[in-house]
Amino acid sequence: MQMQSTNNTSRGLPGHAAHSGIQGTRQHNASMAGACSRRRFLCRTAISVTAIAALGVTPFNAVRAAPVTAQPADLELAALGRWLIDNKPELVTRLEAIANDALPSTLDQPIDLPSASAAKARLTQHQRVADELARGDFVFADGWLLSHSEAAATLLFALAVPAPAPAAALPANVQP
Amino acid sequence: MIIGGANVQDGRTFEADVCIVGSGAAGLTLALDLARRGASVILVESGGMVFQKQSNDLLDIELGGQSTPALIAGTRERFFGGTTNHWGGVCRTFDDFEFEPHPWVPNSGWPFGLDALDPYYTAAAALLGLPEVRRTYDPEALGVADRPALVRPTERDLQAAIWRRVPLERVRMGPWRKDEVSSNPKIQCVVHTTIAQIHPGPSGEKITSMEGRTFSGRTLHFRARDYVLCTGAVENARLLLASDAVVPHGLGNEHDLVGRYFMDHPANVLGQLLLTDPDAPASQEEHLAENELVGWTTTPAARRAHKLQGFMSWVFPRRPPEKLPYELAIRELVQPLGQRQKPSSSRYLNIVINWEQSPNPLSRVTLSPKLDALGIRKPHLHWAVTAEDLASAKKSCELFSVAVARAGLGRVHLEEVAGPVITMGGGHQMGTTRMSIAPKDGVTDVNGRVHSLDNLFVGGSSLFPTGGWQHPTFSIVALALRQADFLSSRHR
Numbered sequence: 093m094q095m096q097s098t099n100n101t102s103r104g105l106p107g108h109a110a111h112s113g114i115q116g117t118r119q120h121n122a123s124m125a126g127a128c129s130r131r132r133f134l135c136r137t138a139i140s141v142t143a144i145a146a147l148g149v150t151p152f153n154a155v156r157a158a159p160v161t162a163q164p165a166d167l168e169l170a171a172l173g174r175w176l177i178d179n180k181p182e183l184v185t186r187l188e189a190i191a192n193d194a195l196p197s198t199l200d201q202p203i204d205l206p207s208a209s210a211a212k213a214r215l216t217q218h219q220r221v222a223d224e225l226a227r228g229d230f231v232f233a234d235g236w237l238l239s240h241s242e243a244a245a246t247l248l249f250a251l252a253v254p255a256p257a258p259a260a261a262l263p264a265n266v267q268p
Numbered sequence: 269m270i271i272g273g274a275n276v277q278d279g280r281t282f283e284a285d286v287c288i289v290g291s292g293a294a295g296l297t298l299a300l301d302l303a304r305r306g307a308s309v310i311l312v313e314s315g316g317m318v319f320q321k322q323s324n325d326l327l328d329i330e331l332g333g334q335s336t337p338a339l340i341a342g343t344r345e346r347f348f349g350g351t352t353n354h355w356g357g358v359c360r361t362f363d364d365f366e367f368e369p370h371p372w373v374p375n376s377g378w379p380f381g382l383d384a385l386d387p388y389y390t391a392a393a394a395l396l397g398l399p400e401v402r403r404t405y406d407p408e409a410l411g412v413a414d415r416p417a418l419v420r421p422t423e424r425d426l427q428a429a430i431w432r433r434v435p436l437e438r439v440r441m442g443p444w445r446k447d448e449v450s451s452n453p454k455i456q457c458v459v460h461t462t463i464a465q466i467h468p469g470p471s472g473e474k475i476t477s478m479e480g481r482t483f484s485g486r487t488l489h490f491r492a493r494d495y496v497l498c499t500g501a502v503e504n505a506r507l508l509l510a511s512d513a514v515v516p517h518g519l520g521n522e523h524d525l526v527g528r529y530f531m532d533h534p535a536n537v538l539g540q541l542l543l544t545d546p547d548a549p550a551s552q553e554e555h556l557a558e559n560e561l562v563g564w565t566t567t568p569a570a571r572r573a574h575k576l577q578g579f580m581s582w583v584f585p586r587r588p589p590e591k592l593p594y595e596l597a598i599r600e601l602v603q604p605l606g607q608r609q610k611p612s613s614s615r616y617l618n619i620v621i622n623w624e625q626s627p628n629p630l631s632r633v634t635l636s637p638k639l640d641a642l643g644i645r646k647p648h649l650h651w652a653v654t655a656e657d658l659a660s661a662k663k664s665c666e667l668f669s670v671a672v673a674r675a676g677l678g679r680v681h682l683e684e685v686a687g688p689v690i691t692m693g694g695g696h697q698m699g700t701t702r703m704s705i706a707p708k709d710g711v712t713d714v715n716g717r718v719h720s721l722d723n724l725f726v727g728g729s730s731l732f733p734t735g736g737w738q739h740p741t742f743s744i745v746a747l748a749l750r751q752a753d754f755l756s757s758r759h760r
Contacts, residue, residue, distance in 0.1 A: 237680065
């Protein structure tokens with residue numbers, strides 16, 4: 093069964109991480125280099141929330157207004173992103189900066205699936221990944237080795253795809 | 269001549285130049301080579317010519333520490349041919365590196381280098397029918413140079429390895445060498461007889477006899493100029509410890525080292541290697557794995573850099589799970605945009621690992637107060653793997669994962685995220701009578717002679733001071749041939 097997502101996110105980073113992972117690192121790294129781009133990154137999520145509130149549109153309405161179908165692979169990418177946020181909080185700031193750089197500079201709107209997919213294409217270019225693996229810039233995410241850029245791509249999907257409700261329809265062998 | 273101990277007159281004494289206990293890879297090789305060189309030999313085997321439950325039950329062992337039944341169950345055989353009765357026939361020499369002491373591994377290193385064993389590896393290869401002593405992973409020679417490799421040859425941390433298998437007719441040494449033993453006038457092979465006690469003279473410096481028992485209630489005696497225990501790492505220690513009538517705490521145990529440093533090659537499923545292009549032609553390693561044992565090991569450079577123990581991984585033909593966690597996500601990340609693969613097109617390889625355990629004095633065989641059916645104290649195994657061993661195995665798995673990702677043909681899913689857990693042993697029990705230069709560091713000297721006894725020797729993998737990552741049987745055979753060389757010089 094395919095799931096649908098909103099074309100923008102109304103909750104920022106989904107689930108537990110929205111409150112502990114990102115916000116925690118945001119305060120901690122406020123003075124660090126790269127904080128500006130990260131702020132912009134987070135800003136997009138905030139803009140989406142504001143826009144939805146201003147228009148009086150609920151997430152449900154948003155789905156109806158502009159549905160974008162999330163493929164099972166998108167859901168898994170998002171779930172992997174959430175795994176990273178929950179389990180590797182020390183890396184999130186760095187991954188955010190990488191993800192932010194892959195987004196179009198003119199795009200001042202919430203992260204949606206098309207923009208996440210476009211950024212993923214940039215982030216997962218073979219040479220880029222190979223260079224990161226050679227440098228040792230990688231992380232193990234629930235048993236899988238990901239280059240930092242690949243990991244950053246999963247973070248974008250975590251933003252673009254809302255977290256499933258408890259016991260929602262992720263494949264049985266994927267840890268929520 | 270092969271003699272059934274159960275039918276021999278009670279109290280009979282057998283005599284020869286050398287008495288060897290155990291007819292496995294070490295004992296059979298040693299007996300036949302000594303006989304070839306002119307020494308008379310008694311070969312005592314606890315079991316018969318084929319498997320019998322009554323004999324095999326004598327291997328019963330109490331488990332402690334990290335020991336589990338899976339570690340030990342089915343790993344040893346007590347009948348003619350010993351544990352070669354289930355040997356896989358996989359051969360590889362130890363490398364130079366395995367003989368060296370490694371500063372990051374306490375108690376590591378052998379009392380001699382590869383050069384001391386190398387001539388005997390050559391002899392062992394000839395004996396076992398191997399076409400060469402060492403086999404290197406050479407894509408040209410293996411006929412796979414036109415295929416991509418799962419791990420690049422330029423990889424600094426990991427290298428491909430290929431093992432050699434003994435021809436099928438020589439893997440089971442019992443059936444293979446039975447006729448040689450039975451027709452050799454220099455050999456008296458006494459089966460169905462279990463050595464229960466080794467008797468030293470009053471001074472405790474020389475063995476004067478061994479006492480054997482049978483299920484039929486007979487007691488047999490064995491006298492020789494030299495005695496060699498070749499019963500495996502657990503049983504060699506058990507026999508030395510149980511022979512404490514004259515020497516307190518057991519023979520050769522003056523420094524409380526008999527039974528210590530028990531090692532194995534713990535085995536795990538590392539995980540699955542997901543091939544990111546399921547339609548691509550088989551890689552070198554996949555292609556070879558159809559008929560060969562092929563895999564990967566960490567390089568000496570990686571082991572030095574990361575302070576690692578040995579590690580070997582290989583493709584294991586096991587049905588993989590239908591779908592791996594996050595598999596679709598991984599396919600999305602490693603495939604070019606727009607080329608989504610359907611799950612039905614997945615292709616995986618199961619990867620299994622064995623890893624080296626450091627020589628740990630707390631990992632040991634002792635005696636239980638319980639007795640077996642012949643009245644001999646049972647062994648107790650406290651198998652202890654260190655945190656450093658586990659960390660080394662985990663790091664090695666990660667290096668493997670990185671090397672595969674770098675080559676670009678696949679990604680590995682590590683099954684145990686927190687690192688390997690001990691699920692089973694490799695059936696490679698080693699180290700309980702380790703060789704050493706100084707008596708305070710080991711039980712036996714460089715020839716396998718018990719330091720404190722003039723004529724008691726030990727053979728087999730219990731001599732290994734460090735386990736390496738290689739399968740041990742080829743080295744056991746080489747050591748036996750080396751020991752035959754030495755012992756025969758004492759009987760000229």
